[in-house]
Amino acid sequence: MKSLLLWSLAMGLMWSNVSAQQRHIPLDQLQSGLAFSSPEVRGLQLDDDFASPSAHAIDKGAQLWKQVTGSNNKSCASCHGEANDSMKGAATRYPAIDKATGKLFNLEDRIRNCRSKQQKASNWPLESDELLAITLHVTGASKGMPILVSIDGPAKKHFEAGQKLYMARQGQMNLSCTQCHDQHYGQRLYNDKLSQGHPNGYPIFRLDWQYMASLERRLRFCYASVKAEVPPWGHQDMRNLNLYLMWRAQGLPIEVPAVRK
Amino acid sequence: MNALPDPDDLFSRRTFLNSCAQASVAASGLWLGADALAQVDKLTLSGLAESRLRTFEEMVKPFVVNQALTQGGISLTLPSLADNGHLVPLHLKVDSPMTEASHVSHIYLVSQRNPVPLMSLFVLGPWNGRAEINTRVRLSGTQMVVALARFSDGTFRYQTQEVAVTEAACVDNGT
Amino acid sequence: MSSARLQLPPRIVEGDVFKLRLLVNHPMDSGFLRDIDGVLIKRNVIRQLSCTLNNQEVFRAEPTTGIAANPLFEFYLRAVKSGELYFRWVDDKANIGEMRHPLVVQLANSSSSPKP
Numbered sequence: 001m002k003s004l005l006l007w008s009l010a011m012g013l014m015w016s017n018v019s020a021q022q023r024h025i026p027l028d029q030l031q032s033g034l035a036f037s038s039p040e041v042r043g044l045q046l047d048d049d050f051a052s053p054s055a056h057a058i059d060k061g062a063q064l065w066k067q068v069t070g071s072n073n074k075s076c077a078s079c080h081g082e083a084n085d086s087m088k089g090a091a092t093r094y095p096a097i098d099k100a101t102g103k104l105f106n107l108e109d110r111i112r113n114c115r116s117k118q119q120k121a122s123n124w125p126l127e128s129d130e131l132l133a134i135t136l137h138v139t140g141a142s143k144g145m146p147i148l149v150s151i152d153g154p155a156k157k158h159f160e161a162g163q164k165l166y167m168a169r170q171g172q173m174n175l176s177c178t179q180c181h182d183q184h185y186g187q188r189l190y191n192d193k194l195s196q197g198h199p200n201g202y203p204i205f206r207l208d209w210q211y212m213a214s215l216e217r218r219l220r221f222c223y224a225s226v227k228a229e230v231p232p233w234g235h236q237d238m239r240n241l242n243l244y245l246m247w248r249a250q251g252l253p254i255e256v257p258a259v260r261k
Numbered sequence: 262m263n264a265l266p267d268p269d270d271l272f273s274r275r276t277f278l279n280s281c282a283q284a285s286v287a288a289s290g291l292w293l294g295a296d297a298l299a300q301v302d303k304l305t306l307s308g309l310a311e312s313r314l315r316t317f318e319e320m321v322k323p324f325v326v327n328q329a330l331t332q333g334g335i336s337l338t339l340p341s342l343a344d345n346g347h348l349v350p351l352h353l354k355v356d357s358p359m360t361e362a363s364h365v366s367h368i369y370l371v372s373q374r375n376p377v378p379l380m381s382l383f384v385l386g387p388w389n390g391r392a393e394i395n396t397r398v399r400l401s402g403t404q405m406v407v408a409l410a411r412f413s414d415g416t417f418r419y420q421t422q423e424v425a426v427t428e429a430a431c432v433d434n435g436t
Numbered sequence: 437m438s439s440a441r442l443q444l445p446p447r448i449v450e451g452d453v454f455k456l457r458l459l460v461n462h463p464m465d466s467g468f469l470r471d472i473d474g475v476l477i478k479r480n481v482i483r484q485l486s487c488t489l490n491n492q493e494v495f496r497a498e499p500t501t502g503i504a505a506n507p508l509f510e511f512y513l514r515a516v517k518s519g520e521l522y523f524r525w526v527d528d529k530a531n532i533g534e535m536r537h538p539l540v541v542q543l544a545n546s547s548s549s550p551k552p
Contacts, residue, residue, distance in 0.1 A: 038344035050443050051508050053348065056461035059441070191427045207345045208428070210463065210505035261345040261428065348504040359514075372502055376468065380502025388494045388514055390453030395510035399466070399502050 023248065024182035025196060030252050033260055036186065036195040041207065045259040053205040054136065054257035057129075057212045061137030064130055070121030076134070079118065087141035091254050095243045097154045104158045104239045108135055108214060126233045132212040136203050142254040147200055149246040162244030165237055171228030192261075198249040199242065201258025208261060215242055313374075317421075320371045320378060320407050325417050335420035337408045339398075346400040346426040355392035355410045355418070359385075365392035367411040374404035400426045440523065440535050450544045452515045456495075459508050460485070460525060460533065466501035482507065482533075485525035489513070489539065515541045 034042055044053060052058070065083055068075045080086040094107040105113065108131055115121050124131040151159035166177045180189065181197035188194065202215040216238045223230045231237050321330065334356040343349045357365045364387045370380040380398050392410065400406070403425045410418045443457040460482065467479025479501065487495040495511050523535040 038342075040340055040344060040348075040350065043350075044348070050441065050457060051459050053506055055441055055459050056439060056506065059439070207347045210347055370502070375502050376466075377500045377502055379500055381500060382498040383511070384493075384496035384498075385511075386494070388489075388492070388516075389512050390514035391512040393510075393512055395457075395508065396497075397504035397508050399504050 024178060025185075025248070027251050030198070030249060031185075031196055032198060032200055032252055032255060033195040034201075034255065034258070036193045037260060041259055041261050044205075044207075045255070045257070052257050053207070053210075053259055054212060057133045057136050057203075057205075058140070058257060060129070061133035061135075061140070064134045065137050070115070070119035072118065072120045074119050076114075076119075083137055084141045087138045089142055089145055091139040091142035091256075092145050092147050093149055095155075095158070095239050095246065096150065097158075102154060104155065104236070104243060106216070106239050106242050107138065108216070109239070111135060111138065127214055127217055129212075132203050132214065135214065136212065136257065139203065139254060139256050143256050144253045146251045146253055147246055147249050149243060149250070151243065151247050155243065158240045158243050159247060161237075162240035162242070162247075165241045166244050166248075171223065171226035173226040175226045177222070197245070198252055199245045200249050200252040201255040201260065205257060205259045206261070207259065215245075314404065315373050315378060317405075317407070320373060321409055321417075321419065323378075324367075324369050324371075324409055324411070328411075329416045331416075331418055332420065334418045335408055335410055337406070337420040337422050339406060339422050339424050341423070342425045343400060343427070345428045346402065347428075348397050349400050349424065349426075350395070351398050351406070352395045353393070353408045353420075357392045357410075357412070359387050359390055359392060361387050362413070364389075364413045365410050366413050368392070368394060369407075369409040369411075370396075370398065371407040371409060372398075372400065372404060373406070375399065375401045380406075400424055402426050440533065442521070442523070442535065442537050444537075444539070447542065448515045448540065449542050450515055450517070453512050454515055455510060455512055456487070456521075457508070457510045458487075458523065459506060461506055462525075462527065462533070464499070464501070464503060464505045464507060468501070480528045482525045482527045485509065485523070487511075488522045488524070490517070490519040515539075517541055 034045065037045075049055075065076045068078070076083070091107060094110060095104050096110075097103070098105045098110070098113065103109075108126060111131065111134055112123050112126075116123050124134075149155075169176045169179075177197060180194050185194045185196045199215050202218070203212050204218070205211070206213045206218070216233070219238055219241060220230050220233075336352075336354045338352045339349055351370065353368070353370075355365045355368065357363060359365065365385050368383040368385065370382075371378055372380050381396065383394055385392055398406070403423075405421050405423050408420050412418070440458055440460045442459075445452075445454050448454050462482050463480065464482065465477045465480045467477070470476050481501055481503070482499055485497045485499070485507075486493050494513055495509075497509055499507060518541045519539050521537045521539050523533075523537075525533045527533075
């Protein structure tokens with residue numbers, strides 16, 4: 001009986017370790033969504049900086065970075081100087097735990113937090129043009145840098161929750177993320193070629209929406225597409241899933257400004 | 262996937278989409294029931310009151326009226342397959358010396374299937390030096406695009422190109 | 437309210453036929469799509485865009501819903517003399533967008549060409 005208990009304990013530990021580290025797509029087989037996009041979409045992202053569909057968000061982001069605001073009369077630049085220097089690598093590390101509150105912040109949450117706590121300015125709502133633009137500006141500093149998020153310590157439980165969401169079937173269509181994005185990437189669902197579902201291009205310009213979009217918006221759309229209940233903006237599940245996705249995409253370079261269909 | 266349907270066929274987008282859906286379902290190994298396919302159908306056709314292909318005459322008559330119309334002298338380039346109809350690059354150049362005596366005065370970009378047939382009008386003159394335009398259009402499904410150039414003498418020239426569009430603009434796929 | 441980006445060649449010499457690239461920030465809402473909450477987004481597209489140089493209109497576009505969001509217009513001009521390019525566009529909601537940009541046209545025998 002004791003040996004049976006020990007045996008089950010050992011098996012349990014082994015399995016939990018495996019599931020924590022299990023990568024359905026090995027690191028050397030990771031492919032950005034760009035690899036699954038049409039030549040036109042690739043061209044829009046890579047060929048021409050001037051006419052990038054994100055052009056205006058880029059200009060706006062640079063302008064907002066320098067805008068003095070709030071009762072503290074500071075701009076982002078007042079404390080952080082040039083984003084290209086101070087924000088280098090930031091986008092590769094988020095979502096991350098905020099030391100002050102212990103919460104898991106995605107990049108947008110971090111920016112909003114700074115705006116209310118440090119600048120004491122009125123906050124930009126999630127998915128607002130301003131927040132998209134400034135997030136794009138901050139992400140720009142990490143262009144080409146490999147994703148590397150921490151899933152240790154206080155982040156661990158968020159990672160595990162995110163993984164659980166990723167693996168679970170949901171919605172009326174009863175599909176899980178892993179079914180499409182691990183098992184069937186490269187194949188077609190209706191007219192769409194399935195990608196591996198990586199978050200390395202966000203905030204993205206999505207042709208279908210003809211607009212800049214955050215990862216949160218994209219994930220909510222995924223939920224809607226499988227006819228699952230869409231979580232409200234700012235929901236913890238979206239941040240947990242975001243963390244899992246970033247872990248899963250470890251090593252993929254940040255693409256900015258990215259275009260997808 | 263398989264051969265694209267001939268855009269000249271007037272068989273409906275509905276049939277095309279159904280066969281696409283079924284083929285891709287088969288290819289992907291995922292089984293999606295009739296309900297899901299019907300949903301796609303409904304979503305892709307909603308928002309368009311009339312989804313039919315215009316005839317060439319219907320496309321050009323409003324602009325050409327009774328003037329002389331000949332094909333050629335225009336290079337019109339769009340991708341032959343557009344994955345997404347929301348942003349399709351279009352380039353065109355009309356042969357013309359662009360002098361006071363002989364120049365292109367107007368260019369019309371006309372769509373065979375979009376809810377609004379005229380995609381854009383451009384007004385030019387000898388001051389342009391070249392009758393060459395680059396822009397990005399929206400295409401609501403597989404169709405023919407017509408570029409029509411009006412010359413200073415009142416005559417018209419045209420050129421056409423077929424574009425296969427996998428995901429139509431103007432059609433709501435929901436969120 | 438929208439803004440635009442303009443790209444011109446770095447050096448324009450009298451007599452050149454040069455390319456202008458204009459990218460206008462505008463959603464060009466067709467009126468056929470819905471937002472994430474299912475609400476129909478009303479039609480609002482740029483109806484008219486003009487480029488005026490030294491008081492003369494030198495380019496005009498009259499787009500409809502058939503032109504993509506954040507429209508790109510590339511066209512050509514013959515370089516005659518320096519002046520100011522003035523772009524103006526109006527949309528369905530009667531919002532007006534404007535942009536001015538100097539046009540520097542160097543003379544054919546300018547100092548920047550190699551000395552004999």
